[in-house]
Amino acid sequence: MTDLTALTLSEARDGLRKKEFTATELTEAHIGAIDNANGTLNAYVLPTPDHALAQAKASDARLAKGDARPLEGLPLGNKDLFCTNGIRTTACSKILDHFKPAYESTVGGNLWNAGAVMLGKLNNDEFAMGSSNETSAFGPVVSPWRRKGADTKLVPGGSSGGSSAAVAANLCLAATATDTGGSIRQPAALTGTVGIKPTYGRCSRWGIVAFASSLDQAGPIAKTVRDAAIMLTSMASYDAKDSTSVNVPVPDYETGLTSGVKGLRIGVPKEYRVAGMSAEIDALWQKGIAILKDAGATIHDISLPHTKYALPAYYIVAPAEASSNLARYDGVRYGLRVNGKDVIETYENTRAAGFGHEVRKRILVGTYVLSAGYYDAYYLKAQKVRTLIKQDFDEAWDKVDVVLTPTTPSPAFGFGEKTGDPIAMYLEDIFTVTVNMAGLPGISVPAGLSSEGTPLGLQLIGKPFDEATLFRTAQAIETAAGRFTAPDAWWLAGAAKKGKS
Amino acid sequence: MQDTTKSATNKNLIPGATGDWEIIVGLEVHAQVASKSKLFSGSSTAFGAEPNSHVSLVDAAMPGMLPVINAECVAQAVRTGLGLKAGINLKSVFDRKNYFYPDLPQGYQISQYKQPIVGEGEVEIDADGETITVGIERLHLEQDAGKSIHDQHPEYSYVDLNRSGVALMEIVSKPDLRSAKQAQAYVTKLRTILRYLGTCDGDMDKGNLRADVNVSVRKPGEPFGTRCEIKNVNSIRFIGQAVDVEARRQIDILEDGGTISQETRLFDPGRGETRSMRSKEEAHDYRYFPDPDLLPLEFTQAYVDELAQHLPELPDEKRARFMKSYGLSPYDASVLVAERENADFFEAVAKGRDGKAAANWVINELFGRLNKEGRDIADSPVSAGQLGAIVDLIAGGTISGKIAKELFEIVWTEGGYPADIVELRGMKQVTDTGAIEKAIDEIIAANPDKAEQAKLKPNLLGWFVGQVMKSSGGKANPAAVNEILRKKLGI
Numbered sequence: 001m002t003d004l005t006a007l008t009l010s011e012a013r014d015g016l017r018k019k020e021f022t023a024t025e026l027t028e029a030h031i032g033a034i035d036n037a038n039g040t041l042n043a044y045v046l047p048t049p050d051h052a053l054a055q056a057k058a059s060d061a062r063l064a065k066g067d068a069r070p071l072e073g074l075p076l077g078n079k080d081l082f083c084t085n086g087i088r089t090t091a092c093s094k095i096l097d098h099f100k101p102a103y104e105s106t107v108g109g110n111l112w113n114a115g116a117v118m119l120g121k122l123n124n125d126e127f128a129m130g131s132s133n134e135t136s137a138f139g140p141v142v143s144p145w146r147r148k149g150a151d152t153k154l155v156p157g158g159s160s161g162g163s164s165a166a167v168a169a170n171l172c173l174a175a176t177a178t179d180t181g182g183s184i185r186q187p188a189a190l191t192g193t194v195g196i197k198p199t200y201g202r203c204s205r206w207g208i209v210a211f212a213s214s215l216d217q218a219g220p221i222a223k224t225v226r227d228a229a230i231m232l233t234s235m236a237s238y239d240a241k242d243s244t245s246v247n248v249p250v251p252d253y254e255t256g257l258t259s260g261v262k263g264l265r266i267g268v269p270k271e272y273r274v275a276g277m278s279a280e281i282d283a284l285w286q287k288g289i290a291i292l293k294d295a296g297a298t299i300h301d302i303s304l305p306h307t308k309y310a311l312p313a314y315y316i317v318a319p320a321e322a323s324s325n326l327a328r329y330d331g332v333r334y335g336l337r338v339n340g341k342d343v344i345e346t347y348e349n350t351r352a353a354g355f356g357h358e359v360r361k362r363i364l365v366g367t368y369v370l371s372a373g374y375y376d377a378y379y380l381k382a383q384k385v386r387t388l389i390k391q392d393f394d395e396a397w398d399k400v401d402v403v404l405t406p407t408t409p410s411p412a413f414g415f416g417e418k419t420g421d422p423i424a425m426y427l428e429d430i431f432t433v434t435v436n437m438a439g440l441p442g443i444s445v446p447a448g449l450s451s452e453g454t455p456l457g458l459q460l461i462g463k464p465f466d467e468a469t470l471f472r473t474a475q476a477i478e479t480a481a482g483r484f485t486a487p488d489a490w491w492l493a494g495a496a497k498k499g500k501s
Numbered sequence: 502m503q504d505t506t507k508s509a510t511n512k513n514l515i516p517g518a519t520g521d522w523e524i525i526v527g528l529e530v531h532a533q534v535a536s537k538s539k540l541f542s543g544s545s546t547a548f549g550a551e552p553n554s555h556v557s558l559v560d561a562a563m564p565g566m567l568p569v570i571n572a573e574c575v576a577q578a579v580r581t582g583l584g585l586k587a588g589i590n591l592k593s594v595f596d597r598k599n600y601f602y603p604d605l606p607q608g609y610q611i612s613q614y615k616q617p618i619v620g621e622g623e624v625e626i627d628a629d630g631e632t633i634t635v636g637i638e639r640l641h642l643e644q645d646a647g648k649s650i651h652d653q654h655p656e657y658s659y660v661d662l663n664r665s666g667v668a669l670m671e672i673v674s675k676p677d678l679r680s681a682k683q684a685q686a687y688v689t690k691l692r693t694i695l696r697y698l699g700t701c702d703g704d705m706d707k708g709n710l711r712a713d714v715n716v717s718v719r720k721p722g723e724p725f726g727t728r729c730e731i732k733n734v735n736s737i738r739f740i741g742q743a744v745d746v747e748a749r750r751q752i753d754i755l756e757d758g759g760t761i762s763q764e765t766r767l768f769d770p771g772r773g774e775t776r777s778m779r780s781k782e783e784a785h786d787y788r789y790f791p792d793p794d795l796l797p798l799e800f801t802q803a804y805v806d807e808l809a810q811h812l813p814e815l816p817d818e819k820r821a822r823f824m825k826s827y828g829l830s831p832y833d834a835s836v837l838v839a840e841r842e843n844a845d846f847f848e849a850v851a852k853g854r855d856g857k858a859a860a861n862w863v864i865n866e867l868f869g870r871l872n873k874e875g876r877d878i879a880d881s882p883v884s885a886g887q888l889g890a891i892v893d894l895i896a897g898g899t900i901s902g903k904i905a906k907e908l909f910e911i912v913w914t915e916g917g918y919p920a921d922i923v924e925l926r927g928m929k930q931v932t933d934t935g936a937i938e939k940a941i942d943e944i945i946a947a948n949p950d951k952a953e954q955a956k957l958k959p960n961l962l963g964w965f966v967g968q969v970m971k972s973s974g975g976k977a978n979p980a981a982v983n984e985i986l987r988k989k990l991g992i
Contacts, residue, residue, distance in 0.1 A: 083565045207565040214793035243795050327608020328562040370788035
């Protein structure tokens with residue numbers, strides 16, 4: 001039998017239905033891969049093999065009856081930001097300790113109701129704050145990718161670094177992820193995977209540990225554009241329990257995926273040609289333009305004049321909301337508690353011990369920008385910038401259907417290379433935050449390799465609730481550029497190669 | 502700030518060593534919205550349940566939980582705004598008020614800060630013998646906190662989250678009140694309006710109506726003084742006491758050459774004093790910002806109009822109608838409309854009868870008796886039908902007023918149909934003129950000197966009436982007695 005973990009989600013789906021293998025076999029293959037790889041890559045913070053096998057068994061029964069649901073028997077990874085009923089959920093923070101929710105996130109529930117199997121909880125930056133997965137309380141995730149001829153440990157991006165690494169290393173068929181400023185698209189770009197942040201309101205935020213409520217959106221990281229489309233079709237739903245959820249029907253995103261981009265108007269914003277952008281990123285961008293042109297799309301220069309204000313404004317809005325959202329972690333009702341002599345000292349001890357450095361920094365920044373006397377100068381001004389960014393895009397949609405940009409300004413970097421330089425780290429999100437600030441859908445699709453042999457991604461930005469057009473455009477790029485998979489399973493060296501046959 | 506608004510009439514000024522002072526009061530009333538479930542969750546709002554039995558995942562602020570607005574609470578706030586003749590804002594915004602406290606699970610209270618659901622309105626009150634219009638600044642919706650319990654364990658406090666997330670309306674008055682009595686009259690009137698509307702039970706014992714009282718003093722005509730806010734006063738009596746005590750404290754400080762520092766204070770009813778809770782410098786920075794989990798609250802004018810159409814008659818309108826339709830005095834009308842149930846009871850008695858007589862019986866006999874026994878109209882042993890029947894028996898001349906009181910007593914204690922009781926117990930008024938004449942003749946015969954004097958002093962008639970009534974056991978028809986006596990005595 002071929003390596004079942006190397007299959008894409010859609011291939012595995014088709015194989016299950018043709019009874020080429022069972023959901024249990026498929027799940028066991030992934031459990032074996034996790035066993036072999038996780039000690040090195042640290043993608044999972046909590047594998048749940050027993051849970052997965054029980055789900056797979058139930059799926060096999062349905063498959064046998066010909067009663068398969070859309071994701072029947074397909075093993076997935078679940079970012080640890082998603083609350084899981086009876087299964088430890090920590091947001092990769094010490095402050096949640098051994099917290100076990102008594103509820104399942106709406107997005108997770110949608111996936112399991114569609115028949116999917118959960119292999120475990122995936123690593124991420126603490127409370128999704130980071131761009132390299134180095135802020136996790138469970139330690140960093142190692143990317144399955146390496147630079148040519150080097151064994152430097154590279155980051156898988158963040159905050160959904162566990163998701164991107166697990167998908168790239170075949171430790172799941174696809175994974176859930178969340179994106180507040182680029183946390184789906186940037187890790188996807190750095191690992192040769194596909195990640196889409198849908199329109200704000202497309203996926204319910206209910207049951208997902210909040211970082212910045214007005215920016216957070218769930219989405220998938222997957223091996224192919226088709227897989228991402230299949231995943232989002234099941235993840236998205238209107239949810240009355242989330243007041244910011246939008247009641248727009250969810251199309252079957254897989255339909256029309258290959259209908260091409262003929263006549264589609266592609267916008268290329270000049271403001272994304274930032275100072276210091278490497279020649280190879282520019283070359284990738286040109287490659288993307290050429291691919292879409294060849295496929296029949298038309299290319300248009302556009303201007304999004306307020307782009308340069310997006311990142312500073314983001315670093316006001318996101319910490320402000322986070323400082324308030326994280327106030328509930330006070331040691332009173334659940335999670336970590338470090339007692340002090342009175343309640344104030346208990347708060348201080350608990351939060352000092354529970355939150356990591358990056359989270360504490362953002363709480364401080366957020367508290368500061370909301371303080372009396374500073375609110376107007378920071379938060380209010382940032383919200384005005386946000387309105388201007390939205391207007392930029394609204395005007396662009398008169399001229400184009402999709403905007404094409406690079407996903408990141410540079411390829412994957414090594415451990416510790418940017419942790420000492422917060423500005424350099426924050427610049428990782430420079431092309432992605434505008435999309436969150438405007439509430440738009442954005443997808444990252446692999447399009448080439450850097451001179452170091454590591455993957456690079458292109459970002460496509462769409463109109464609100466026009467994810468279908470993004471999938472179709474991304475498919476055109478994937479079809480032309482091909483897939484980019486990690487060249488060899490180096491992380492298995494030393495580990496018994498069981499599960500491989 | 503120069504105050505160009507109303508000034509106190511002289512009788513409201515309070516004397517000090519350096520001359521008269523004027524009290525300025527503004528109130529923030531927290532009224533619990535009458536609703537089955539909480540403002541942003543489906544948990545019950547029922548009072549008196551086991552601690553932490555009405556707590557949803559949202560109320561406990563579990564990770565990833567989100568608030569969803571309860572439409573009924575919005576409707577209740579709009580109804581209240583309409584009842585306060587206030588502007589309704591078709592768009593309002595929920596903000597987060599951030600602070601840490603163990604009974605505040607989210608670490609913030611969801612409230613409305615810059616854009617409340619209801620804007621300016623007014624309430625008319627009667628106090629100190631005049632009618633005053635009190636301005637309403639705004640009304641906004643917010644969540645209540647849970648309850649910290651400090652007397653269950655030597656080292657730890659306990660928290661009950663049943664109240665956490667219950668909807669409150671904060672109703673902010675303008676600083677238009679000039680005495681403790683006015684402050685009390687305002688809260689009383691506000692409570693009446695809320696209860697009429699059915700938007701708040703107004704039960705101060707259960708804490709579902711409480712007030713923060715802002716008090717300052719000044720010399721008449723001068724700008725406002727520095728105010729102090731007395732938190733969480735939970736009875737109308739205490740509101741009056743707190744105003745007086747705080748005003749006197751401030752006057753004493755000012756007359757000793759001191760200054761008032763702006764601060765939050767607590768009223769201690771046991772010691773009859775207010776004491777400092779926290780100064781302005783210690784005040785929290787609440788870091789208000791719009792709650793990103795909630796969209797702005799928007800509705801149409803048609804929605805407001807629909808609610809307005811189904812608004813009940815309010816106390817001021819009812820009072821005016823009672824005066825006009827039933828010929829009641831302003832005082833009687835006010836007494837009757839103070840509680841909607843009382844007004845309804847009165848109308849049931851007055852329907853098809855003489856309004857004044859009905860008011861007289863409801864207020865003097867029934868309310869008097871209920872008050873004496875500390876009972877509500879809802880559990881009155883005498884129904885509106887029974888009281889109406891008594892009034893009918895008087896009007897038809899079947900019984901006298903005096904007998905009617907005895908009859909009322911029988912109905913109160915034993916129940917039964919008033920007409921049957923009168924019949925069975927022989928309480929019918931004697932209108933047989935023959936019998937009355939006979940009694941009169943006997944009394945005149947027994948008192949010839951008085952009968953002679955009565956010709957010159959017609960006041961003596963009353964004495965004769967009394968004697969006749971006495972001899973008839975109260976059953977003689979007083980009108981007939983009067984008429985015959987006048988004839989016989991030649992008055």
